[in-house]
Amino acid sequence: MSMEIPYKIYLEEKEMPSQWYNVRADMTNKPAPLLNPGTMQPITLDELKPVFCEALARQELDDTTPYIDIPEEIRSFYKMYRPSPLTRAYCLEKALDTPAHIYYKFEGNNTSGSHKLNSAIAQAYYAKQEGLKGVTTETGAGQWGTALSMACSYFDLDCQVYMVKVSYEQKPFRREVMRTYGAKVTPSPSMDTNVGRKINQEFPGTTGSLGCAISEAVEAATSQDGYRYVLGSVLSQVLLHQSIIGLETKTALDKYGIKADMIIGCAGGGSNLGGLISPFAGEMLRGEADYQIIAVEPASCPSLTRGSYRYDFCDTGKVCPLAKMYTLGSGFIPSANHAGGLRYHGMSSVVSQLYEDGYLEARSVGQTEVFQAAQQFARVEGILPAPESSHAIRVAINEALKCKETGEAKNIVFGLTGTGYFDMVAYQKFNDGDMSDYIPTDAEIEASLAKLPTV
C-alpha cells in the first residue's frame, strides 16, 4: 500500500533542483550542429556572440555537460512562482471513470501564464551579468513577450518586443501586461527598422508575420550597442532551462514512490515538451528506465508526424542559423483558422533527434477535439487551460479511456503548460460552434518543403 497521494504535490524549497539537466550529454546521437546561414558550416561561439549573450551561446553549443548550476539569483526568482504543483487529477479520473492515475505538472500559476518564464528569467539574468542594456525579441500571441517583460523588469533591463501587428491590435490585453512591466511593445512591421520599412513599403497595410517580427528584433539587437536578441523556444539553451519542469516532476513522483508509465506533452517548438521529458529521456538514454513518451501536435501544424527531418531555417526571414529538425518548411504557415499556439514550422533539434531515435512517439490532434478536452478538463479540474496545453489533455484523456477498456491502472503524467485567460477569442469560437478543423494537404506540405535549401 502506497502513501496517500495529495491533490497537489508541492516540493519544499530545499527539494527544488539546484541544477538544470542537459539531456544532450546523455545522447549517443547528438543533435546536429546549427549552421551559419552565410557559410552553411557549423556555427562557432564567436559567430553566435554578436546575437546571443556569451553564456547562452556557450549553453547552446554545450552537448557534453550533463548538469549546469542554476545561478543563485535565478533560483531566488524561481521561488516566487515555483515549485509548480504536480497535481493528481482525482476529479478528472472520477469523471472518466478510469482506473488510470492522472497527474499534471501545472506551469500556469504565474502572470506570464505559462512555462515561458523559466527560460525568460535565465536569459535576462545572463544579459544582466554581461552588462547589457537590454534585449529584443518577437512575440506572436504574447506569452513569450510577457514572460520576457517580467524577467527584464525584475533585472531592470530594457525590453523591446516586436509584436506581430495583427496580435498587437487584436490582443491589446497581452500588450498592456507587457507595458505594465515596462516593456516597449512595437507593432511589426514597424517603421523603426530597415526591414520593417522595406516590408511596409512592399506590402502596404500588411498585418505582419512572426518571420518579419524576428527579422526586426534581430536587426534591433545588432544595431544598438549593448543589446542582444533572445528567443523563447526551439533552441537547446531554452530546453536546458525548461528542464526544471521535468526535474521537479521527477522529484515529486519519486517522493511518493510513483513510477510514471506515460509522459505526455504538447509540442510547438519543443521547449515545454523537451523540458518535461528531459530527465525521463535521460534515464532511457542511460538504460535505467523505460517510459512511453508522447509528443502531441496540432493536425494543422504537424512537424513531427508529417514533416521531414532535415536542415531548415529557424525563421522565415532566414537571418537565424539553420537547424536540423523535423520541419514543414520555414515558409509553412498554419491555416488562419488555427486558434491555439504551436504554430512553429519546425521542432527543437533535441526533440527531433530523440524522436528520430525512437525515444518518443508523436500524435497529431484536431482543433475541435482539443477544445472539447479543454472544456471537459476545465469543468472538473477548475483550471481553464491554454489551447496549447489542451493538446496534451486530449491525449491524456484518450489514454485514460483506453485504460478504462483494458482495466490498467497506468500512471499518466502530462504537462499543463499554461492558462487560457488571454485566449478567450478561441474559446468563444468553440462555444459558438464556429471552430474549423482544416488540415494541410500533402501537396501543401510538399510544396513548402520543396523550397528548402539542400544541405
Next chain:
Amino acid sequence: MSMEIPYKIYLEEKEMPSQWYNVRADMTNKPAPLLNPGTMQPITLDELKPVFCEALARQELDDTTPYIDIPEEIRSFYKMYRPSPLTRAYCLEKALDTPAHIYYKFEGNNTSGSHKLNSAIAQAYYAKQEGLKGVTTETGAGQWGTALSMACSYFDLDCQVYMVKVSYEQKPFRREVMRTYGAKVTPSPSMDTNVGRKINQEFPGTTGSLGCAISEAVEAATSQDGYRYVLGSVLSQVLLHQSIIGLETKTALDKYGIKADMIIGCAGGGSNLGGLISPFAGEMLRGEADYQIIAVEPASCPSLTRGSYRYDFCDTGKVCPLAKMYTLGSGFIPSANHAGGLRYHGMSSVVSQLYEDGYLEARSVGQTEVFQAAQQFARVEGILPAPESSHAIRVAINEALKCKETGEAKNIVFGLTGTGYFDMVAYQKFNDGDMSDYIPTDAEIEASLAKLPTV
C-alpha cells in the same frame, strides 16, 4: 533565531481547516438583524427560504455557533486550488529597503481569479444537497459570475447569470469563461423578466446597473421551480465561507512562529476582508491577542470612512432585505471613472459592527496611487494584481515605508485577493496616463443618504 521562512508557505492537506469560523459567535455586540423589506421587522428563516437555500439561510441567521464543519465534498473541491500560498514578499521588501516583513495571502491561483470561489462552491453545494435544479445571480465585472459558473459546473447545476449589459459587451472574455463552464449569461436588463422588460421600456438603450441585474436574478429565481438566488459578498454566510482565508493564514503563520502585527485587506462588500480577519478578530474579541487591522477602500466609494452606520437596502432595486451597515446610500453609484471593483454602496454588517466597536480601522486611497502600487508590486513580485487587491498593496507598502523610517521590523500581512488579467482596460488607462481620481463631494454623499428609509 526563528526558522528560515520560505518564499511561499503551503499547508499540507492534513493542516487545512476542516471547519469554518463564525466570528459572530464571539462578538458581544452582534451585527443587527436583517429586516424584511415588506414588514421592516427582523427577517425569519421562513421568510428567507423562498430566496436562499435553507442551509444557507440558517448560516445567515446563526450568530452563536463558533465553528461549522466544512462538508467533505467542499473540502475535496478546496483541495483542487487550496491551500492558497502565504507568500513572504522578499523581493518587495528588498525593493522598498524596509525592515518590515511583508506577507500576502494569494487567492488568485484559480480560474475565477479571486477568493470568490471559496463561497461559490459552498453555495452551489448546498443548492445541490437540497435537490435544486439551479441558481441565479448577478455579476458586474464578472469575477463572482465566473466563480459561480465553475462551482455549478462541478456539481452539474444550472447557472443563470445576469451580467450588467455594459460589462457583457465590454468584457466578452469574462462572459466566454462563464459560457465555457456552461453558464447561461444574459445581458441585463433583458427581455426575459418583467423587471427587465419594464426597465428596457422606460430607458431604451440603457446599459444596465448592478441593482437592475440583482432584481432580474431574484425574479428569475423566484419564478422558476427549483431555483434559488445566490450572492457573492456582503452576507454573513459569505464571510463564514471566506473565513477559510484567515484560518489558513493563521495556521501558516503559527507554523513558523510568526506573530502578525498588522493585517490589511481591501474592502468592497467585505467578504474578503471579513474572511481574512475573522480568526484574528476572534482572538481580539476573546481578549487573547491584539492586532492592527486595516480595511482599505477606494476614495471614490468610501462607505466606512465617509458613510453612515444605519439600516439600508442591500440592493438598489430594494427587493432584498435591509441590513444595518456603513453605507453611502443604496442609490449611490461611484463615478464612471472608477476602474476597479469595490463599487458596493455598503459594507458587510459583521465588518461594520467590528469597525463601529473599534476592532479595525479604515483608510481610503485614490485610484492612481493604487495602480502605482499595483505596478510596483507586479514588477518585483511577478504577480499582476487585481485593482481591488491593489488597494491593500498600497497601504501595505505605505506601512512598510513607515517601518523604514522608524526602523521597526513589523510583520505586515495583507490579502492579495486576485489577479488583474481581465482588468487590462484599467491598466491601459493607467499606462496611458488617463486615470482620474474623482472623489465624491460631501453634498453628493449627503444627498444619497437623505433618500434612505428611517428605521
